Every structure is written in C-alpha cells, then in structure tokens.
Amino acid sequence: MSTFPKGFLWGGATAANQCEGGYLEGNRGLSNVDFIPSKENRFAIASGQLDPKHLKDNEYYPSRTAIDMYHHYIEDIALFAEMGFQVYRFSICWSRIFPLGDEDTPNEDGLAFYEDIIDTCLSYHIEPLITINHFDIPIHLIKTYGAWRNRKLIGFYLRLCETLFTRFKGKVKYWITFNEINMILHMPYMAAGLTIQPDENKTEMCYLAAHHELLASAKAVKLAHQIDSDYKVGCMLAAGNMYPYSCNPNDVMESIQKDRENYYFADIQVRGYYPSYALKFLEQNHISLSITEEDKVILSQGCVDFVSFSYYNSGVASADPNLQANAKGNVFPTIENPYLSASEWGWQIDPLGLRITLNALYDRYQKPLFIVENGLGAKDEFINGSVDDDYRINYLRDHIQAMKDAILIDGVDLIGYTTWGCIDLISASSGEMKKRYGFIYVDADEDGQGTFKRYKKKSFTWYQQVIASNGEIL
Ligand code: BGP
Numbered sequence: 001m002s003t004f005p006k007g008f009l010w011g012g013a014t015a016a017n018q019c020e021g022g023y024l025e026g027n028r029g030l031s032n033v034d035f036i037p038s039k040e041n042r043f044a045i046a047s048g049q050l051d052p053k054h055l056k057d058n059e060y061y062p063s064r065t066a067i068d069m070y071h072h073y074i075e076d077i078a079l080f081a082e083m084g085f086q087v088y089r090f091s092i093c094w095s096r097i098f099p100l101g102d103e104d105t106p107n108e109d110g111l112a113f114y115e116d117i118i119d120t121c122l123s124y125h126i127e128p129l130i131t132i133n134h135f136d137i138p139i140h141l142i143k144t145y146g147a148w149r150n151r152k153l154i155g156f157y158l159r160l161c162e163t164l165f166t167r168f169k170g171k172v173k174y175w176i177t178f179n180e181i182n183m184i185l186h187m188p189y190m191a192a193g194l195t196i197q198p199d200e201n202k203t204e205m206c207y208l209a210a211h212h213e214l215l216a217s218a219k220a221v222k223l224a225h226q227i228d229s230d231y232k233v234g235c236m237l238a239a240g241n242m243y244p245y246s247c248n249p250n251d252v253m254e255s256i257q258k259d260r261e262n263y264y265f266a267d268i269q270v271r272g273y274y275p276s277y278a279l280k281f282l283e284q285n286h287i288s289l290s291i292t293e294e295d296k297v298i299l300s301q302g303c304v305d306f307v308s309f310s311y312y313n314s315g316v317a318s319a320d321p322n323l324q325a326n327a328k329g330n331v332f333p334t335i336e337n338p339y340l341s342a343s344e345w346g347w348q349i350d351p352l353g354l355r356i357t358l359n360a361l362y363d364r365y366q367k368p369l370f371i372v373e374n375g376l377g378a379k380d381e382f383i384n385g386s387v388d389d390d391y392r393i394n395y396l397r398d399h400i401q402a403m404k405d406a407i408l409i410d411g412v413d414l415i416g417y418t419t420w421g422c423i424d425l426i427s428a429s430s431g432e433m434k435k436r437y438g439f440i441y442v443d444a445d446e447d448g449q450g451t452f453k454r455y456k457k458k459s460f461t462w463y464q465q466v467i468a469s470n471g472e473i474l
Pocket residue numbers: 015018179180238310373377420426427428429430435
C-alpha cells in the first residue's frame with residue numbers, strides 16, 4: 001500500500017491537430033496538418049518525401065474535423081474534471097493565433113478560444129500544461145520560408161511565445177516548447193513542415209531545421225522566465241530506451257548510438273550546448289549547421305526547467321544488418337524483443353522499460369521529469385454505450401506501477417503523468433480513428449462521420465479511482 005508523492009499531477013493529454021477540427025473557424029489560417037491525409041499517402045507526406053500538392057482532390061484530411069473538440073471542449077473538460085484530473089496537457093494551433101505565421105498582431109478569436117479552455121480548466125482546479133508547438137505550422141510559413149529550414153522561423157515562433165506568455169500570465173505555469181522534438185528525424189513534414197526536395201539531403205535538412213528549433217526553444221525559455229519567474233518550461237522527447245539485442249559489444253555500441261539519436265536533442269536543451277558526440281556525428285556526415293558564437297550563448301542561456309517525454313515502447317538495437325532489415329512497427333520500426341508482447345500496431349509493450357527510461361533520464365539530467373504521453377492505441381468495441389477496455393486498464397496499471405517503483409524505490413523525481421489521448425482522437429502516425437487511446441469514447445469513424453457524442457469507457461472509472469487514491473489503488 002503506497003501512494004505517489006503529495007502534489008503529484010495526474011491527468012491526460014491531447015494535441016490541437018488531432019482533436020480540435022474546426023479548421024476554418026475563428027479566422028484560423030491553414031496549417032500543414034490540414035493537408036495530411038488519413039490513408040495510403042500519409043506516411044510519405046508526414047515524412048516529407050511526398051509534397052501534399054501532388055494529392056488528388058478527393059483525399060480525406062482527418063485533422064480538419066478530428067473529434068470536433070472545437071465545439072465540445074466545455075463538455076470534454078467537464079468529463080476530465082469528473083475523472084479528477086489535476087492537469088490537462090493540450091497544444092496551441094499556431095495558425096489559430098497567427099493565421100499566416102508572420103503577422104505582427106495575433107488573431108483575437110484564437111486567443112479567446114484558448115483562454116476559455118484555460119479558464120474552464122481553472123474553474124475545475126485543473127492545471128493547464130501547454131505545448132506551444134505540437135506537429136503543426138501555418139502553411140504560409142512553409143510556402144514562403146520553407147518552414148524550419150529557415151532561421152526566420154525563430155522570430156515568428158518567438159512572437160507566438162511572447163503572445164502566449166503575456167496573455168496567459170498568472171493562469172498557466174507549465175509550458176513545453178516543442179512536442180517530441182526528435183520526431184523531426186522521422187516525420188519532418190508533420191513535425192516541422194519540411195518537404196524534402198529531390199536534390200536535398202534529408203538528414204542535413206532535418207538537423208538544420210532542428211538547430212533552428214533548438215535555438216527557438218532556448219530563446220523561449222529565457223523569454224518565459226523574463227515575463228514570469230514562476231513559469232516552468234520543459235523540453236519534450238519521444239523516449240524509450242534501446243536495448244542491445246545481445247551482450248555482443250557491437251550490439252551494445254549500436255544501442256548507445258541509437259539512444260543518442262534521441263538524447264541529441266534533450267542534451268542540448270537541458271545542458272545548453274552540443275555534446276561532443278553530436279558535433280562528431282555532424283562532422284562525419286558533412287553536415288554544416290553554421291553554429292555561431294551567438295547561437296552558443298543563446299543555447300547556454302535557455303536551459304529547460306524540466307524534462308518531459310512520451311513513452312509507448314522500448315526498442316532493440318543490433319549491429320547485425322539482417323536483424324535490422326527485419327525491424328517492424330509503425331514510425332519506430334524495431335527488432336522484435338522475444339520477451340515482450342506488442343500492440344496491434346507493433347509497438348512493444350514494456351512497463352519495466354518505463355522504469356528503465358525514467359532512471360536513464362534522471363541519471364543523465366537530474367531534473368524533474370514529467371511523463372506527458374503514455375497509453376495503448378487499440379481497436380475498441382463499442383457495445384451498449386460503453387467499451388470494456390480491460391486491455392487498456394492493464395497496460396496503464398503496469399506502467400503506473402513502474403512509475404511508482406521508479407519514484408519509491410529508485411528515487412526518481414517524477415512530477416506528473418498525463419496519459420495520451422485521454423479522449424479518443426485521431427492517430428498522428430496513421431490518421432486512423434480506430435487507433436484509440438481514450439477513457440472517453442467518441443462516436444466518429446474512419447471518414448470523420450458520426451454523432452461525435454462522448455461515452456465513458458470502463459477505464460474512465462478505473463482512472464478516476466487511481467487519481468482519487470493518488471495511485472494507491474491501481
Ligand atoms: C506521439 C505524438 C502524439 C500521439 C502519439 C501516439 O508521437 O506526440 O501526437 O499521436 O505519439 O501516436 P499515434 O497517434 O501514431 O498512435
């Protein structure tokens with residue numbers, strides 16, 4: 001019988017592009033996600049290899065409708081409050097605040113929309129946790145500036161930050177600069193608006209855009225602290241440790257290198273400088289980022305206050321090219337781990353891996369940690385107005401137990417937990433509605449059709465009890 005530390009924040013997370021819809025409402029501008037289809041071409045576009053302008057007119061774009069939270073947020077937040085949420089993580093759609101992205105003045109409709117979300121949360125004593133940028137960017141910034149490959153984006157992003165930090169001062173404490181900043185390497189169009197031209201080197205372009213995001217993040221941290229010294233600003237990483245396939249030192253070295261692909265980002269955001277392995281990697285790949293002396297000062301002055309991350313699965317690394325060729329799973333293909341089962345989408349389920357990841361991050365950074373995404377994407381059967389989702393309860397229970405062990409046995413400083421997709425929403429990687437994570441079922445199908453009514457799943461009452469007992473009853 002043990003509980004989480006007093007003040008531990010329990011809640012859930014969503015992102016604008018996967019739940020809001022209302023893509024033409026409130027003077028919102030068009031965004032990259034409005035042109036990412038749900039089916040065949042999705043990954044080719046998300047990964048920047050296919051320009052969305054080559055799509056046929058009859059493609060379906062799930063972000064345009066999503067779960068219509070634009071019109072349901074009051075009811076949705078009331079349901080979160082009923083579960084006992086103490087924190088709600090959501091993101092700002094950039095083109096609602098600056099429809100083109102490079103204007104001088106913000107769109108009041110967009111600000112009022114988010115202010116009402118914040119005020120509704122506060123009326124239930126729910127702490128808003130805001131992701132400033134979660135996989136969206138105004139389309140105008142892509143067409144006119146080439147998105148994050150252009151240094152000018154730093155200034156436009158900072159204007160967005162300043163607008164938010166000033167407007168919501170006194171109402172919001174926790175901010176995240178970029179969702180899963182390392183995803184730029186896997187889905188550059190979705191994460192950073194990058195389409196890769198045939199004569200361009202994809203790796204170089206991704207690291208260049210990442211350098212600009214890292215500078216923008218550091219400047220945002222500094223600005224936030226200037227505007228309100230109580231603000232806590234975090235980085236956000238798609239985490240999950242890589243295990244060596246065997247004790248062959250070649251596999252161990254491979255796993256270190258794979259982990260570094262992710263640490264590259266957080267190392268800079270937490271420590272304020274490029275680590276030596278990152279500089280060597282860039283040099284060996286002939287990638288020039290033109291890091292100036294001024295850039296170095298900016299990075300050193302913008303270290304984050306906390307480290308947030310998503311955790312869905314662990315991975316396996318091997319130096320054997322035959323094993324590498326058999327990697328499976330969407331977004332993060334990995335070698336099969338014989339000790340683990342996997343979700344229907346091939347993500348290997350590994351609760352102890354969460355404890356391992358928490359320890360690895362805490363050992364490395366000694367900063368407060370925040371798990372801002374975790375959950376099981378599954379096909380739910382909606383029967384008699386509910387879903388019997390014991391598989392989801394089991395997944396979450398095991399992961400929460402792993403968190404508890406990391407805190408109570410290992411002494412990790414973990415400050416909160418927001419499950420991913422606390423209400424069903426569209427999947428980022430596949431665009432599917434059938435990959436559901438929520439405690440709340442939304443009646444919407446693969447083509448954006450349905451009543452959009454909300455229903456409580458079995459896991460709703462289970463999570464309510466977890467929160468009420470501060471993690472004692474799992
Ligand atoms: C992360 C994203 C989320 C979310 C989640 C689950 O990469 O930050 O936006 O979608 O993964 O992924 P999916 O939706 O592909 O199941």
